[in-house]
Amino acid sequence: MVGRATRPTALASTPGLAPQPQVQFSDDNARVSAVLPTGESLEILLYGATVISWKDKNGDEKLWLSDAAKLDGSKAVRGGIPLVFPVFGTAPDHAATAKLPQHGFARTSRWEFLGKSTSESAPGQAADLSVKLDFGLSSPSLDSETQAKWPYSFNLIYSVTLSRESLTTSLVVTNDDDKPFDCQVLLHTYLRVKLTNPSTPQKDIANVEITGLSSASYVDKVDGATTKTQSSALTITGETDRVYTPSTPPSDPVTVLEGGKTAFTVVRDNLSNVVVWNPWTDKAAGMADFAPKDGFKNMLCVEPGAVGTWQTLEPGDAFEGAQTIGIGY
Template structure:
């Protein structure tokens, strides 16, 4: 056989398409949940009740990043103790009278309403699907009779949960769909799983003014570079100039919490007595393995006129 210098190369068979993120819906009614898993193993689970993220695993699916109480209700009977509950349209106890939210329960209705799953979208490069976005909706027509009676305003919420290999993004879009303006507060009540609260600090709040709910809602300035947890902590840090707050464990950064169009952050740990007093907090010493760093707009009120939209959220980066 004569060897030709310029003979054509062999044709390569087309490679199979790279596997994409897998999304499945399990359960029924308020106990339904949506689970998304990346080809590399990372995953997120979102309960339709409250659109509450109840699991986020990074590091190839080996590391759970969120703390959920062993006694958390996952059947739609009450708000979930743990994960990432969505607080809207009021944070904490509502004003006693004279405000549109005054008839609502603590933390509003979003965390104990059944949301609608709106579908998924993916971001792909040439080789792999690197992220998946899950969208959830809550509208005036989806509220319970009691919630609608307490807050008879026309609104729309779209909550987007985006899972990437080393991060989780959660963003809420609020729209005024009625004729009447309304005010609201919003918070993502994230429970982070940690190994030892006594070796955990929160950085990125130096010089920020905060309201200390443990000390009769008195106002203070953060004078230390790190917030250490040595007892019950319930603080609202307001108008934070920098976007990133870092959770440090054992001297090493564990999570970066990057705020997007949100100015405030709540730092919370119930410690011994408060944890023991909450019926759905388990185990009693679970406070040792969790810390809440909660981004939001809770210092004052956000106002939307007819047709206006507000959007804010966070990107959490796992630093393992």
Template sequence: MVDRPKKPSALNPVSPGLAPQAQVNITHANSRVSAVLPTGESVEILLYGATIVSWKDATGKEKLFLSQKAALDGSKAVRGGIPLVFPVFGKAPDHAATATLPQHGFARTSRWEFLGKSTSEGSGTTDGGDSSVKLDFGLSQSNLDEASKEAWPYAFGLIYSVTLGREGLMTSVVVRNEGESAWEFQVLMHTYFRINDISKVSVSGLETSSYIDKLTTPISTNTSPSSTLSISSKIDRVYTPAGGPSAPVVIAEAGKPKFSITRDNLNEVVVWNPWTDGASMADFAPADGYRNMICVEAGAVKGWQKLEAGETWEGGQIVTDVV
């Protein structure tokens, strides 16, 4: 072979490489989407429910709690991760439009479409690689099963975006009324955070805030004290943080901040831990798993959001990994 000293650089054995890029894959027989940043952070989402089932930092440490008995085959809603609640939080027997829907609606039990990815490059980094990747998922009336269509016969469109960054995770949802009449909805990001020891956890950002205690009979409305919240028994509360959505709600463990949650257009924060009642749930494991999780859930669930024909609504959360 004749040596050509001026051959094109593209043919040189050693060529300048592309900046590191986020890797996005569709796996498990087209049922999951995963993304990994060049620095190692990762996220995994089931198309069933668009449920986030894993979020890991650059060292591979898991940030979300997922029950050992969680159904990941599309047979039922996932116990753990981040299920998306829509169009009703819990059950609302007195709200005619959603009265016949199952617990937490149909978004978490419907198969979503993966709409694609987009990335952003890091600034001021040595490698110049991708610093975030956004994954978009879509759900509309046409994706629903017949039972859900019959129970909630409204034309709608949802776009759910999951953005993985080097310092955290952002989830946002756009809701559009694609029909000719108005309808109402609720939405919630049911985030199960993984912690080491619930007895050492405190939650700040809820001080002096109004909250609904769903464990009292009848359900009561109270105002939280000025101290941080600690968990020592079963809890199921809907807070309206006094500082508003932009003020962070911080989960700390042993006095050290662990996660910080800020919200956009999501005025409520649900705090839930089943305590020992978790052992009676068929899909909750291990039985003492309540020690290693706390749900701090950003949502719009106090009252109803109303959309007229053609209108859209958007809300989201940013979870920063403080550790």
């Protein structure tokens, strides 16, 4: 299991091969990190299998992590990429998940590291190198209280793949029970918005627009959960909490532009929704683990998921969803 004393402190490349990705564990086995030979890096907590850092070759951080985020396993991490399963938000009218905490239990459970795999590259050709880290969570590993609240037998495999210009996260949900269950899945990604104008930092988020959602219907949770249609590029000018159902295929990217230049592209695989969230002033002020309080100026959540309806899995069935986040230079 995850905490076994014999776990190696590092998984190194084989001597004689071209430079390979390096994977290491923290001394307390609480987190896993990976670094490509070209400098890109990744860090993941086993608590929640939460990606807490993703840096490009220049060492620039691509994810926003609250300065007050709890990284000790005491509560869900504010920032990075928390995993939402088996319920998005709360669902008091859905009997099977009514007793679960907000966003379910995947982000607050201890996951098992299952191993790494790397792409092969010819000597001197590191451009196509990547590393994939796999994590697992299943019903027997949940505490008794959580099992009582959601008494289904399941298996989750979460894979995080770091390449030179992208990060891919995918989740496979398998129903190991003898009865069907409903679930929702979301990749709650906090993207970091750059300080494009340090002299007027209050305008940073105003330099951002999101394209790829035009003509999409969305539920505006800030405006009484009314259903609306996006008519043009989206800009953030206040508290934003929207669940989009894009009219375009998942392979068509949602693009985050900073000052008119591409900062991120988000491509979905089998995930029909995109949540866009920014807490703005008042909500950020009310969250104890959100810091600095003006950090909403430097973050934007673009969250692929399957949350518009319930995914019903029959015994033995599986659901898989993924996102690939590309970065612009």
